[in-house]
Amino acid sequence: MLTVSKLVGTWQLVDAVASDGEGNALPPPYGGEKVMGRLTFNADGRMISVICDGRPDIPADEAREYTSYCGNYRLEGGQLITRVDATAHDDRMGTDQVRDVTFEGDLMVLKPPMKPYGARVEQRVLRWRKIADV
Secondary structure, eight states, rough: OOHHHHHOOOEEEEEEEEEEETTTOOOOOTGGGEEEEEEOOOTSSSSEEEEEEOSSSTTTTTTOOOOEEEEEEEETTTTTEEEEESSSSSSGGOOEEEEEEEEEEEEEEEEOOOOETTEEEEEEEEEEEEEEEE
């Protein structure tokens, strides 16, 4: 069962994968092996997430991928729902960001809904490892 106490702490992004609507693998987001990310949940219901492409150099035909947001969160069944009140992307402000949450051993797996990223629609899956209690 998903509980707030299971989420509370700081998490490091281990990896991120992407697939298309048919389940075919796409290039990994956020720089693949160089992905960087932190996610922190407080017991009082606040969270912050920051993810970026950690490669030192980006090919000339690519843009560095970066995202961040924070807000109050709640759990409903197996979903994490965050009401965004600050973000790097104006289109997220005031929205509910919904993530399916599962666990694979010590990893927390977050799966947002399919959505457009640039010119294509993707399903992303992000796996996080807890690195500190808050």
